[in-house]
Amino acid sequence: MISKSETFVSKFQKYGIITSILILILILYLIFPDIVAVVRLLLSNPVAVLGTGLFKLIIFPGLIYISLVPLIAEWVERKIVAKMQVRVGPLYVGGWEGFLQPIADLLKLISKEIIIPKNADKLIFVLSPILVFIIGALPSVVVPYSPNYVIWNYEFGVLLFFAVLGFYPLAVLTAAWSSNNKYSFIGGLRALYQLASYEVPLFLATLPSVMLANSLSLSGIAASQSRVWFVAFAPISAVVFFVAMMAELERIPFDTPEADSELVTGWTTEYAGMAWGLLQFASYVKLTALSGVFVVLFLGGWQGPAFFPPVVWSLVKVAAVILILLLARGYYPRIRIDQLVRAGWGWLIPLCIVNILALVAFQPYLAAFVR
Amino acid sequence: MVDIFIPIILVALSSIAALFSLESKSLVYGAISLAMFFVGLSLFFFYLGLPYLAIFQLAIYVGAIAVLIMFTVMVVGEGTSREGRPRLIVLGLLGFVVIVSSLYFALSYFGSVSTTQTQPGFSMQLLTAALIDHYGLLILVLGLLLTAAAFGAVALARREVEES
C-alpha cells in the first residue's frame, strides 16, 4: 500500500524538478551576457575576472563562500567544543584531525530519507526548509567584505538586511505549524517569542553606527571608520548587538527553541535527512551574515593596517567573531524562556537607549572624531 | 517593453495573493498569502522608486503584522468555518482582469513610464528634514499615541491570559 506521503514525494519530485530546471534556465538566460564577458576576460586578462559581478555572485561573497563557511565552522565548532570537554572530536575522515568530517556529514544527510509525517501539511512542510534557507542566506547580499566585494552596494543596506532577516520568524512558524507535532509547535512559539524579543535590541543597537556614519549603506558605515572603529563610541551597543545576535541565531545560551533536553530538537523535530540539513545550513549561513554585519558596524569592516589587503582584514575579523560565537557553546548553560524574554526587554533595550542618549549628549564633541 | 510588464506582473502577483488570502479555506494558507501580498506591495513601492517606504512595508507588514496574524491563527486554531459564505472569487477575478487590462492599455497608450517619471527624486535628506523640521511635534504626538496603544495592548493581553 502506498501512503499519501509517498505519493506526495513522487509528485513533489516531478513538479520540483520541472520548476528547478525552469528557474535554472531563467538564471542562465539572465546572466548569459555576463558569462560570455567572463569567458572573454579569462582568455585575455584572468585577474580582472575577480572584479566582475558574476564572480561576486557565484564565488566570493556569494554562493560558494556562504556554503564553505558553514562547513569550516561546523568542523571548528566540533573540534573546539570537544577540546573544551576533554574529548577528541572528529578524528579520522580526511586524515588530519578529521577535517573532512562536514563533507561526510553532508553526504550522509543527502543519502538519508526525508520522512514526511502523515499528519503534516505536506506542501508547507517540504517548502519551509527552502524558505528558511533563502531567508537566512539572502541578507548576505548587502554585506561588504571590501569596497569592491559586495554583491549589492545598496544605499539602504542596513534596513534591507534587517527587513529580510525579519521574515525568519515567519518561515520558522510555517515549519513548526506544518509539522503538526507538539514539540515542533512549542519550539516554534518559543522561537517566535525569542526572535521577536531580540529583533528590537538588534535594530536599536544598529542605530549608533548609522548615526555616527551618517549613512544607511553598510559600505558607507565601514568606510567612515577609517580613523576610529565605532566600538569605541558605542561599546554598549556592540555588546547588546552581540548578545542579540546570539539569540537570533538560537545558539547555546539562547537555544530554548531547540532545547534538546526538553523538546527533542524543538521546531526541527519532524525534519529528517537533508531537510534538517538545510535548516542547519541556513542557521550557519545566517551566522556568517550576522557576523559580517557585526564586523562592519562596530569593528571597522575592511579597515586595518595596510600590510594586508582589505578583504583579508574583513575575513580575519569575521572569522574571529564566528569563533567567539562558537566558543560560547562550550561554557554556557541554557537560560529559560521567561529569563530570556525578560533579559531582552528589561535589560538590552534600556542599555541600547543609554548608548543612544550618550551619543546625543556628546554630539558636539563626536563630530571632530568621526569626520 | 519590459518596463510595461514589470508593474503588470507585480500587480497580477499581488492581486492573486490577495484574492487567495481572502478565499482560501485554510486560515494559515490565507495568512501566508497575505504575507506574500505584502511582499508584492513592497516590490511595487521599490518599482515606484520609494525604497524607504518599501523597506518600511517589508519590516513592519511582513516582519511583524503578518507574523502576528499567523501566530494568532495558529494558536487560536481554525475555529470558525468559512463554509456557507458567498463565494466572491468570480467577482474578484473579474475585477482583477479589469484592473490588469486597464493598466496594460493605459501604459501602452501613454507609453512606458520612463525612469525619470517613476522616481520623483526620493532623498533621505528631504525625508529627515520633513520629519524633524516640519513634523517634529507630530512625531511626539505619534509617540504618545503608540504608547497609549502599547498600554492598551498590554491590558487586552493581560485579560486574555487571566481568562485562559
Next chain:
Amino acid sequence: MLAPDSGPFWFLVFFMLLAATGAGLLLLAMRLAPRGRGLLKEETYESGQVPPGGKRVRLAMQYFSFLLLFLVFDVVAMFLFAWGFSFFGYGQLQSAYMVLLLLFLLPPIYLTLRVARNVGV
C-alpha cells in the same frame, strides 16, 4: 530598474540561485535516498509513544503582549533610522524629539514586565 549588472538585478539572480540550490539539495536527497518500508515511520514523533489527543495543539498566549510591543517598537525603529541618518545635521534640541519618542516607550515595557511577573510568566 532591473538593468543588467546592477544591484537589484544581482539580488534577483541571487534569490533564484538560492531557491534552486535549496530545492536542488532536497530533490537530490529524495532521489538518492532509499525509501524505508512500513508506515510506522510516518507517525508523529513523540519519543516512541503513540501520540494521544487531537490533531492540533493549542497553547496559551502567555507572551502575546510582548509581540504587540514588538510591533510598536518596529514602527518607532524605522522612524529612528530616518533621524539617525542625519544625526550630525541637527542640534541636540531637534534630536530631543526622537529621543523623547524612544523614552515614551519605556513605561509600556515596564508595565508589560510587571504584568508578566504578576501573571507568573
